[in-house]
Every structure is written in C-alpha cells, then in structure tokens.
Amino acid sequence: MFRTHTCGQLRAKDNGQQVTLAGWVHRRRDHGGLIFIDLRDRWGLTQIVFDPSTSAEMHDAAHALRNEYVIQVTGRVRHRPAGQENPKLDTGDIEVEGQSLTILNEAKTPPFDINKDSTVDEALRLRYRYLDLRRERMQRNLMLRHNVVMHIRNFLANEDFIEVETPILFKTTPEGARDYLVPSRVHPGKFYALPQSPQQLKQLIMIAGYDRYFQIARCFRDEDQRGDRQPEFTQLDLEMSFVDRDDVMDVIERLMISIVENDTDLHMQAKPFPRLSYQEAMDRYGRDNPDIRFGLELADISQIVVNSQFKVFSGTVASGGIVKGINAKGLGHYSRKQIDELTEFVKEFGAKGLAYLVVGQGENGSFAERSSFAKFLSPDEVDGIIAELEGEPGDLLLFVADKPGVANEALGRLRVELGRRLGLIDDNVLAFCWVIDFPFLVWNEEENRWDPSHHLFTAPMDEDIPLLDSEPGQARGKQYDLVLNGNEVAGGSIRIHERKLQEKVFDLIGLELEEARERFGHMLEAFEYGTPPHGGIAPGIDRIVMLLAGEPNIREVIAFPKSQSATDLMAGAPTDVTEQQLKDLHIKLR
Ligand code: ASP
DSSP states (O other): OOOSSOTTOOOGGGTTOEEEEEEEEEEEEEETTEEEEEEEETTEEEEEEEOTTTOHHHHHHHHTOOTTOEEEEEEEEEEOOTTOOOTTSTTTTEEEEEEEEEEEEOOOOOSSOSSSOOOOOHHHHHHTHHHHTTSHHHHHHHHHHHHHHHHHHHHHHHTTOEEOOOOSSBOOOOSSSBOOEEEOSSSTTOEEEOOSOSHHHHHHHHHTTOOEEEEEEEEEOBOOOOTTOOSEEEEEEEEEESOOHHHHHHHHHHHHHHHHHHHOOOEESOSSOOEEEHHHHHHHHSSSSOOTTSOOOOEEOHHHHTTOSOHHHHHHHHTTOEEEEEEETTOTTOOHHHHHHHHHHHHTTTOSOOEEEEEEEETTEEEEEEESSGGGSOHHHHHHHHHHTTOOTTOEEEEEEEOHHHHHHHHHHHHHHHHHHTTOOOTTEEOEEEEEOOBSEEEETTTTEEEESSOTTBOBOGGGTTHHHHOGGGOBBSEEEEEETTEEEEEEEEBOOOHHHHHHHHHHTTOOHHHHHHHHHHHHHHHTTTOOOEEEEEEBHHHHHHHHHTOSSGGGGSSSOOOTTSOBTTTTBSOOOOHHHHHHTTOOOO
16 A cells, blocks of 8 residues: 555544655755654645654655655654644644654655745746646635536436537637638548637537536637736536526526635625626616625716817717716726826726816815816806715726726726726625626627627527617527626527528628538528527636636646736647648748
8 A cells, every 4th residue: 555644634633543644845954963854745735743763864864855755654643742742734733653664756846835835937938837726726626626517417407407528620600700720631631629618518418308408618729818818728618498587597696606605705785696687787886797795886978068168078079989087986086197107097998088077165065175177167067067976085087088898897897997996896705796688689880780799699688689680789699607796607599500590690790601501501591490498608717717816826726827928838839830731731932
C-alpha cells in the first residue's frame, strides 16, 4: 500500500497509530534540532517531525528535502505538544513522528511560491499551470467547480433530464461569433465547424422526442479576446419540450438557488429572482444586465428639458435622443478635476460629454450650486430636474444627452463605477434577476439590416408576430436572460418550431432562402416531421463559478485556460504544423 491515509485525514483520535503518508513537501522548518515538514496533498497538510535522536540518517535525509519534493513517510501519530496545536488546520491537533522517509522524486525550485498566496504574474502562472494548480486558491476553485457541476448533474437527473453528448465536429451553429474551422482530410476543401453552442442539436433532440435534455457542453467561439472571454468555454446546455418560458426559468431558478445554498456560504439578495422587462432594465439601469445590488437608478429628464434654452439637451431630444441622469449621492464636493475624470470615463463609452449639477441648500430649498448648464435653464426646469433625480443638498447630478443606446451605455457604466466608489456593492451578496421581453430584432447599423437579438431560432412573442411585417423593430422575442451581479450568466428562449415562421425569420434578417437551405436545411426539414413546441437556456458555467468563487475572471476557474491572446502558454498552442500535415489536409499556406 502506498499510503494508509491522506494528508488531510488524521485527527487526535488516531493518536498512536502507525501510518504511511505520501505527498509534496509544502514547507520545511528546522527548529532546535528537529526538522518539521508540512506534507501536502489534495486533501490537506500534515505535520511530520524528524528527530535526530530517532535516526540520525533519516534526519539527515530530511535535511536534504526541498519544497515540492515528492516523498513517502512512515511514522507514528502523536498529539502535538500542548500549546502547539494549530486550530487553522484540520490535522492541527496531531503530528507524525517520522520513522522512515523515501524520496519519490526531487523537484526543481518552482518559479513561484506554491505555499503562499502571493501575487504572481499571470503569464508565469499559465506557463507553469500545473504548478499554479497546486496552489490553494486554484484547488479551491476547481473543487467548487466540480461541486457545482456534480450538483447540476444530480439535480437535473432527478428532474428527469438526460445528458446527451453532441458532436464537436459539426456544421456552423451561429451564436454571433466567428467559427473555428477544422479542415477535412477525407473531403478536400471542406471544413467542419466547431459548435458555438449545441443549439441546433439540442433542438433536434427535442424533435427526436427526448423532452428534457442537458449537457455540460464545450462551446467554441473565435472572438476577439476582450474582457474575460475564452475561445472555448463551458455551458450547461438545456432544452425542454412542451414548455413556455416560465417552465424553463423555474427549473433554472430552482437549480441556481440549490447550488448557492448547498455549495457556498453566500447570501442571495432576493428569492424568487426579480423579473425586469428589457425596457425597464434599460430605463432604470441603462443595461440589460443590471447589477441590482445597489440603487443609483437612472432618471430620464428628456421631457423636462425638451424646450429648454440649453441646446445640447433640447436639440438632442428634438432629434430623437434622450437626456438621462444619475444622482451621485453625496459627491457634491467633487472638484472640477474629479468631474473631468468622470467625463473621460463616460467618453470611453461613446458619450460626448457629461453635464453636471451640484445641489446646494438655499433659503427656499435646493438649488443648483455649481453646474455646467443650469444657467441656461429656467428655475422650473432646474427644480424639475432636481426633483426627478431626488437631489438633496450635497448631491452631484450627472447627465448624458445622446442617442438612447449611447446615453444608456455611458450612464449604465458610470452607475457601476459610482456604486464602487461609494462602496455600495456588497461582494458577499448574490443578486440574481431575470430580464425578459427583449426586442426580437436589433438593427445592425454597419450592415444595414436586422440581426436576431438572441439567435436565429428564438421565437417572437405570439401577439407580436403581425409586427414582423409592419414594424419589425417593435416585436418582442421569447427570450430570457439570467443576470447575476451585473453579469449575464444565462440566455435562452422559446424556439420557433414551424418551418414557415423559421423561414420568415431567415428572410427578415436577410438570409436568402438558398443560403438558409444550404446552412440550415436539416433544421427546416426536421421541422416538418412533427416538432414539439420547445425552449431552453444555457447558463455559462465558467462565469457562474467565477462569481461564486469571488474571482475576477473566468481564467481563475478553468484548469487550462488560454491567455488574453488566445494562446496556451504552457504547451505553446497554436503551433506550426508539418508540410506533410498541411498536404494531407489539402492546405497551402499563404
Ligand atoms: N445557445 C444559446 C447560447 O449559447 C442558449 C440557448 O438559447 O439555449 O447562448
């Protein structure tokens, strides 16, 4: 037997037992002739003591040990001397008196400390990911991830879902990103596409009558690596038949609550999860993924300033734009320089400027103590604005006048920035909410056409189907997003299940029938063989685990992530390939 116990197992009740442990040297301390080793494995740490009076030879061997050596130790468990117990360690009441020691493998000095949670350059961590994964933080994160995934599997199996694997080599399944392509050797000049999601396949599984499907599915999207995106990531992919959106949302809501309650100590802000319409989310928070852990809601003052002498405001409203503001509570003391900084901040999100008004305490109530625009407004207009933003003396009111998209984006971002500055965001709270009633289509300025707001297969609201002919921009879709602390963590929809409507949607977004048949003919054909009404959703596992773990990006919860530039720094992928490989694949490099 290699070992009798793990390094996290021994307790005071094991006193006197003869044991064998194996693991890594976490730390070595020489102390008054004794050598102490913290021996580590996945389960924990156990203190080993080597005493020169037991065996001088073994004591010398212990002296040669360095961090990360892999060793096997046999010895007797004993209570630590009184006062030397370590309550922070599960095994902290005992130690093992080393009687024999085998070095199973030596180790070079690691490029960074494994036994400390020190800050290490991420490129170095990724280059030596197998060492980084030894560190406590990563072990904790991967365990949490495992628990969450196991929880999902058990929960869904209990609710009669079955897990079905779908191919990785497939045909384009568009989710709005670029495909990863795999050249076919057998079919010269032809390519497989890696799935951006199993979307079509899970719908086909519904057509096949399986009713409740899920999969822990890898998805591949060749996107620019902004923020915490990864070229491949994992979704809980799920689809159900004979359901409406409440059924899908109900399963996911219960699953999320169950995960949080069983696998974390975190607190949920509200159960059941609040539901916001897309419009409400945009009006109040400027975003369709609102962080509802704090207030600072946006206010629309367009109607108050529509006739004002301040042309930046009235002109914007006259040309179809809006003027919105936010009350930066208590920040009236901000200097011009600090306000300029906030202005620079909103400019990054497309705003042309940031108008401000500091609320002062006058004899007859609040007034504009300092402002970039109040002198152009009537007293009624100023009062109206202060009232609309619930301004009190000492508040700083900030405004953006622009197209609705720009004003909302800039102020929505500013809101989160202010929430952070004002310390309003509690990191121990999980604020889930649903966003529903999305527009069915979004206008693509660049290409001058409609794009699906979710994806090609999402159904429009029944009552909005006539709008597809008259005012497509007004139609709402049967889409729902789950948002957690300002992050979209799941998106799904009830699907189109009739060929005619599907073809109409293809047509609306400018997919020629020929091209649609070429790309999705199998779906259109399948629709004609008895398709049940169905819908589903796909929570992003990386992102959810990241938020539960309190980590800043998804790379911290993925064992072997790619770097920001989509490379694997450890193995060095992507790499060159041989001439022969290219030849086999009928490829010539330019
Ligand atoms: N396939 C969709 C996505 O990846 C999710 C869904 O509609 O179920 O976002």
